Amino acid sequence: MNTMAEARFQTQQRSSQDGRETSLWSSGFGMKLEAVTPFLGKYRPFVGRCCQTCTPKSWESLFHRSIMDLGFCNVILVKEDNTRFRGWLVRRLCYFLWSLEQHIPPCQDASQKIMESTGVWNVISGRAPGGAGEGPVPSHVKKEVQRILGHIQAPPRPFLLRLFSWALLRFLNCLFLNVQLYRGQMKMVHKAAQAGSPLVFLSTHKSVLDGILLPFVLLSQGVGVLRVAWDPRTCSPTLRALLKKLGGLFLPPEANLSLDTPEGVLARAVVHATVEQLLASRQPLLIFLEEPPGVRGPRLSALGLSWLGLVVQAVQAGIIPDALLVPVAVTYDLVPEASHDACHALAPLGLWTGLLAVLRSLRRWGCSRRVCVRVHLAQPFSLQEYTINARSCWGSRQTLEQLLQPIVLGQCTAVPDTEKEQEWTPVTGPLLALRQEDQLLVRRLSWHVLNASVASSAVMSTAIMATLLLFRHQKLLGEFSWLTEETLLRGFDVGFSGQLRCLLQHTLSLLRPHVALLRIQQGDLLVVPRPGPGLMSLARLSAELLPAFLSEAVGACAVRGLLAGRVPPEGPWELQGIELLSQKELYCQILLLLHLLPQDLLLLQPCQSSYCYCQEVLDRLIQCGLLVAEETPGSQPACDTGRQRLSAKLLWKLSGDFTDSDSDDFEEAEGRYFRLSQQSRCPDFFLFLCRLLSPVLKAFAQAAAFLHRGQLPDTESGYAEQLFQFLQATAQEEGLFECADPNLAISAIWTFRDLGVLQQMPGPTGPVLHLSQAFASWESQEKLGQFIRQFICS
Incomplete structure (x- = not known):
């Protein structure tokens, strides 16, 4: 279970006759780096620009x-x-x-x-007394x-x-x-x-x-x-x-x-x-x-x-x-x-307690x-x-139950052309005093600002190191350099600079409680994540890297879901690359995953539609080299103009004659098709992207498997405690410690409540959760589990 990652701490003294620098090659990417400098060319990537659409x-x-x-x-x-x-x-x-x-x-x-x-x-x-304005106060x-x-x-x-x-x-x-x-x-x-x-x-x-x-x-x-x-x-x-x-x-x-x-x-x-x-x-x-x-x-x-x-x-x-x-x-x-x-309640901090x-x-x-x-x-x-x-960017929205439940249960296959409405924050007294439209304005403004704050946050060295250790990369030196450059290329800043070995020493000293350092021959160190709380802490730190790769991670998991019914999940990369993926199918799969993932994780701007985000995800997959465009099956290549003939309608016309368009005689273009790239670096990068979302998706899958084991009806806090204990027990059996997080348990319960899996009913002491009629049968629960597991790449 614990795969090893090696980092060389001690550098030998360079002799004056040999001034050549040591080359550090990243596995699979051919990147030569000795120092990590957070600059692209001469300039840092500027982060935190406000929205050009709204402001x-x-x-x-x-x-x-x-x-x-x-x-x-x-x-x-x-x-x-x-x-x-x-x-x-x-x-x-x-x-x-x-x-x-x-x-x-x-x-x-x-x-x-x-x-x-x-x-x-x-x-x-x-x-x-006496009414407004009458008598002294x-x-x-x-x-x-x-x-x-x-x-x-x-x-x-x-x-x-x-x-x-x-x-x-x-x-x-x-x-x-x-x-x-x-x-x-x-x-x-x-x-x-x-x-x-x-x-x-x-x-x-x-x-x-x-x-x-x-x-x-x-x-x-x-x-x-x-x-x-x-x-x-x-x-x-x-x-x-x-x-x-x-x-x-x-x-x-x-x-x-x-x-x-x-x-x-x-x-x-x-x-x-x-x-x-x-x-x-x-x-x-x-x-x-x-x-x-x-x-x-x-x-x-x-x-x-x-x-x-x-x-x-x-x-x-x-x-x-x-x-x-x-x-x-x-x-x-x-x-x-x-x-x-997070299992303990937040206690008020006193003055002497603070000291x-x-x-x-x-x-x-x-x-x-x-x-x-x-x-x-x-x-x-x-x-x-x-x-x-x-306000001009607000469109119609539907609940997650209306959008996703018929698809999960197999009652339909088409995704409705509308946005998801998901509000988890309770309304307090001062906000409740506002009009309904102003309450919506405040919520969407908050998502807008929070998106800008997260986008402007720098990725620290501990987040990169935790990601490499959590996903069991083999070479820390090269992979740390590669992951830093990939973060910068996506427009996110990093909060460190300096010699690579010094950075690794500093980072591993901070992560020492969560990793085991075993000294082997010639000064090499074996770095092994500690199971249990150590892996949970590494998972929390690695979540800070997710915003930089979120679009690609969503796209990779969507591709995995699209291929799940065509090729075996453990099939070779070459076999998966044979399959043609249409743009329409990719859009549909990305939309399904976007609807499933909670808004707290996605932090999408309210002025950005889901379909625009789908196109952004697809563009990112193409830019990073995971997808390669293919011609439509059975059609003439777009670059082959030798056999094309111009019809009489496309000859030159009198100036000002706009009776018909030049495109009228062309058939409507079918959707584009793509294949998985067969470059040697792509399988590892695809697996890396899928694993970034795996803690959330695996927690949701385990929550679906827990539906027939949990004791319902129960209060929300009581059921969350049941689910968290189940996640901890599963972590001990299967080693999925990164999923044993109480926040993931709460997120899964709220997502299932929005999806219509769980229903909230009034009870004698407060609201109580019940299992809905639509998911009362084992068959429906299994469909929910299969729907979630299709996006998980093991």
Whole structure:
């Protein structure tokens, strides 16, 4: 089961007579590399451009022309040169002097402005005795508003901000090797800030440290004090009080009450007024669009959608003319708190608990396991422009049950010409107060921004190494070089550079808990992934590489599904290459797989149709050399013009005669046909692409096999725990540890619920899952399993 991957750590000293470099050849690809340099030619691949369809003006105006000429800066590298002073004492106090010199704009207490805002005043007047506008406002109502406002925010304290920046700078230097920021991306943000509209940063959420790292980075770059929308579930009351003085924002619990409760109406009015005042004063705001790490459930955060909905509503109400949205992402070699034990509930982090966690992190990571961090800022775009243009791209949508269930059960073969509707994020109180159309706008805007954030994220060396170890590649040196170049060629950046052997040493030292290093002859090392939790951790890291190869992986699995009924799954590559694959069949198979895979994994832009994505997938397969175009069977080759004769209708006509078209006498062209390429490198690359999606597909297949074993009816959390235990038991028997992930279990249950396999019924203590009538029989369950297994390449 454990195949070996070898990496040579120790290089012998080169003699002065022989200055030739060692050639490292990638197996099957003939690529000669000694150093991994993240450059293609002279320029880095620029990532993070905004959507040209939805925001064409922003795409053109908010792009920094000289971005390619700018390099990186290490944000936590503070020396004597970063201060105005010089000398022996300054070199020892440079962190403290640097924190004193940071520009912190004055943040005045805006409680009176919020109290006098139109929305809050209307609610207060309506709650006063005698009706709206009659009599004085009761003092207890004003105290209630002050209490809600105190729960949301507090005026930032400049002295506390400087002290915290100094302490955080020392902590980050102990924890990380570097925190890199691309100067060109920062130039775009500064240019957008000069337009006069407030900046709203929308970020992914990889670590609890993101909430303090991003404000520190942006404050050091002159953006100002960032107001961060925190999740109240992750912080204790003491920690919330501290974070509010550092610029934190918290949604009051009353805001999630039903729309007809007076407490909920007043809390939402205060939250609206707070956000409006922040945007009007042009204070930058940070919202996390993903759930905190360790939380089971959908990728999109319901709390993040609520805050983004408040911003959208402020722009639509005309409180501010526009807001500029900046997609943000933070990538780590390894997440510092990387326990990743999602089986445990997310406990609130207290102040003393946080300090102890910091000390443990410093002791655990130390100098031997310090990681690198990259902060990514994608191109800003106008919210007003998006709201105007995005609605024109919305088409009709159907549920997964309407699209896929008849095909799974064999009742029809044609895929409907419509998009899939799949919403997994619950609607909270602030978002529920919006119109249905605005709720849809906020959701699709969130997918748009999250797609841009993931596309701009750099692939770290640990993700590449984990992928090679997980998929059992034989030569780490050559394959690491090849995979790095392939990632760059697909327009994704990488977060490392330097000598290849040094990179492998650093990466394997970080992955040491998940791999076994066995020394063999002449300094060689045998690298073997540890079974169990080690393989699970490698699978999570390798998932960060999937966005770069997602189109090709979807196409490869679709081709595997198309060939599943024609040639044996274990048949030789030459036999599979004989089969002709029509473009129509490929489109149909890709669409089926797109409908099956969850939206959280695909992250498709809402303005992009599935059929356009099918064409993109097909183009990618052709570009990477896996598919070769063939002529239509039995037709005359397109390049053979020797026997063609022009009819009389195609002779020259009088100028201006457009009575018929020149193409009227040609028969409608049939679909194109393709074969699998027979190049020597293609079988391994095809298998590599299929294995990128194998954890998800195998988890879904095991979930289908578990339908007749699980105890139903049961609650969603109870059935998820049953399925997760089954995945763990199967992993012990078959070695599929990469599938034993609780998030994959949740994703499979929700996909089956959308597909109509599971039905949610009301129960005495809450919703309960039942097996639907359509999949009650073993035959239907077996059809579902076969439908999923056709895309899996063993």
